[in-house]
Amino acid sequence: MLIPCPVCGPRDHEEFAYGGDATVARPTIAEQSATAWATFVYDRTNPKGAHQEHWHHVHGCRQWMVVSRDTETHAVTGARLIGAWAEPETEPGDD
């Protein structure tokens, strides 16, 4: 499985670490509610089909990114950087 890293190009998924569901919004640091945090930490859906996931290119550029992956076919359809370096999504095969 190749992940189209926006920095390094298409790289094998073994270079990446999975970082969880990217569709769940992380509460802000000021959020005091244990319920809000518990929902974020523990409650997850298990969607079938198109999904957005956090991946970290640990054995590469060390950037965190949001990868679009189909949980049914495992097809990776794109990846975009997040945080300070956020840019438009890259498609697989853009080398």
Next chain:
Amino acid sequence: MPGFRLPRGGSRIDRLRPLRFTFDGRGVDGLAGDTIASALIASGQTLVARSFKYHRPRGIYSAGAEEPNALVTLGADAATDPNVKATIVEASDGMAVHSQHAWPSLSTDLGAVNGLFAPFFAAGFYYKTFMGPGRRGWMRYEPTIRRAAGLGRASFEPDPDRYEMANAFCDVLVVGAGPAGLAAALTAGQAGAHVILCDEAPIFGGMADLEDRIGDQPAADWLFAMMSALNGMKNIEQRKRLSVYGYYDGNVLGAAERVAWDRADGRTRQRHWRIQARRVVLATGAIERPFVFPENDRPGVMLAHAALAYARRYGVSVGGDVVLFTSHDDGWRTAAALARAGVPIRAVVDPRSDAPAEVEAELLATGTKSFAGHVVTAVEGRRAIKAIAIAPFDAASGTVSDEGLRLDCDALLLAAGWTPTIHLASQAGGPPVHDEALDAFLPGEPREAWHAAGAMCGIADTKNAAANGAMVGAAAAEALGLKPPRNGARNSAKAGRSPKAMPDNRLPLIEIPATGKAFVDLQNDVTTSDVRLAQREGFQSVEHLKRYTTLGMAADQGKTANLNAISILAKERGVLAPAIGTTRYRPPYNSVSLGALVGRSRGAHMQPLRRTPLHDWHLKAGAEMINVGLWQRPRVYAREGETLEAAYVREARQVRAAIGITDVSTLGKIDVQGPDAATFLDRVYTNTFSTLPIGKARYGLMLRDDGFLFDDGTTWRLAESRYLMTTTTANAALVLQHLEMLLAIAWPELKVSVTSLTDQWAGAALAGPKSRDLLAKVLDIDVSDSALPFMGVKPGHVGAIPVLVARLSFSGELAYEIYSGADHTLALWERLVEAGGEFGMVPYGLEALGVLRLEKGHVVGSEITGRTTVHDLGLEKMFSKKKDFVGKPLALRPALTDPGRKQLVGVKSLDGKPVMAGAHLVTGADSKTPGPSEGHVTSMGYSPAMEGYIALALLKGGRQRHGEKLYAADPLRDGHGPVEIVAPHFFDPDGSRMHG
């Protein structure tokens, strides 16, 4: 007469190069180019294996990967390679081959007694009998049953052979180098694609060499022309003996390459390939279908095309009196080809009343008898066929007449049609599609980027298969935006319309209606009655059938069995095959050695090894090293005759009495820089770092989002917007990842960058009352208490070496950590050791470090396990109430601050015996009635300061229980002794020594 070497023929053998190997210790003569199977047949060895369940005698059944019977073991002892297909492995001189699963010998196998009890070994027998009321039966009988059934045995010794792993990338991977695959590779290559063309066989061409003509050309000429064209293409990589066994997500395919079978010269034996292909052409061909009839597993029964392969490739006749049983015209052509090659074909049996006239006439002229309108109803002979019974068959009613006759023969060849080899397509595609006219399952919708070509699509005619391959190769190239050669391009759109037939005028008859034990799956010993039993007992889906009967499982993956089983099941249920469906084929298509999957990642190469710059110094100083994560660290510097305990106690005593030095290079070090660094650290740690003055360090705790303790360490403020964070050795990588996650996902607005400096900075800790005196001697800065107070950080020099000194104490003594660039650390260390001589300095290892911190009640990974909280460890003073930080809301959940939780306590042994880590704290004085566990011991050691064994433990409500007497129960190690619960700070609780 059993099989023999023909006087002529054999495209793969070299008659001038004889070789000799052993089979069960007996010498077998072969020729260079032989497979083990062809040499065994040529030498007259008919019986080669015993079957999986019934230990029935079995012979060679095929000439390729579909072989269900002839699994053998190569080599002996450590170099044992079990369950190898004799039909694939090329024989080599001196090779030792053993039959499997027979005792005491292949011809006198006592396990064959299982055959007498066959009724008890029907599908589900073991589970019904032994798993019923009282599962103990299964527990007791399982080992015996496992021994009685099975295949080859693996060695328990380390594999001495060498394996490799390789990665390959290509535009188009063509799997299978038969006519369709060759043509596909050529057109894709001509379009400019980088092509890898591979096949499990040692020679390309698939079954082209078993054809007489391909189109209007002699088959040999066609193949020569095709190979010449391919050989001229630099962008087509040819890989032989490479078996693609699995198709994985993202168009990644796994393949195993047989490099060398002989182990003598230490060469790589197998190479594992991971192939990343942009497009894949599957041209995996088809496997001949057998008939199913009573005693159809006897040695001498084999697939018709296998016999032709043995004759043409190896110059071997599979028998002296051969009968061929077929239900289609192509079977007659195979018989004629065998006869022309010199194989004595005595008769052809065909359930159809009309044989193809021309080829029948040719055979009759050579003395072959024709039994059109007949079927084989029985086989005589146990260890080899002696004769067969045939009887007239009425195709219209599907009935067999009982007026049969007997034909003497020693080989019976089966040609009942073809099964497309759709294993890889099924692994990476939708459900296979049944084609009624072809009586076969064809590849389903691709889930990955593959195209199917040739016989696996139901195109049995070689010329059509090759034409189809060319079109599919063009289509694959076009899909990549390449332009195929004009004839290919013109045809690529027509690929789906190639004429399908498999094969001509076939009567779709599989099971012969006759009574007796008829096998469907030879490898797993599954009979027609097992299939019917499963159906009667309600296992109607083919997936259930597979699991209940083991049909099509394991190494065989139903190559010769699945389609026949589905036909039988469909007939039994009175439905059509599509209603039954087929199981999803699983990798591996061919068995793969574990050695090949592991490659060189074994022993010392299992994982990377990290050494500090001081590693060699430690070894020279006599250190015993220990693995901590990937790192190697000194455990103790034992002197001659010293036990481990004596060594660490001596080292720890010397630290408290004078001074010791230890390697702390492995601590995680992260440079945190940026205008928002202080804000960032305040959010990361439970305590505050924005108030930390420049030139000072502070101990910090960080939590996970769920509120549990994650890691601890000191962080030093080097400048207004620059900190150096230290982490535990074990969590260094995880902490960095955590920080990067927070900066990218949680707080992208913070202007902070984090960089690992773990490998760039290395250093030593100096601990003990003399450490300041030593530093004063070697450092160029003032190290007095006022200039460098407790938790102070200062840059300086030791000689010419720039260093960073921090007054930190893990041991509770006056202590310093001193770091330099890793390249200078050995020189720094040697200078410190040299200067330390006059103060009586000793190097100390992890054990002494551990006991020194234990005496102080400092927690490490044994206590920060991911299941403990700040409150559990008594560190709530560091839990800021004034600011927000990661994990705070969930850490405050009532259950996590409950005073009844297990809390950190100190434990003193009261009987002078060690309190082992892992022991449980109980109230029962008697080891036989210990009572429930109240807590457990996390770390222990002998404390020279306390002159006794001490430990840290997590005890329910422990902070309120100081002074209580409990017992440390350690039943697995026969320990049960009295202990006293005390505060975790054993030594110098007010810290006067380190502040001094």
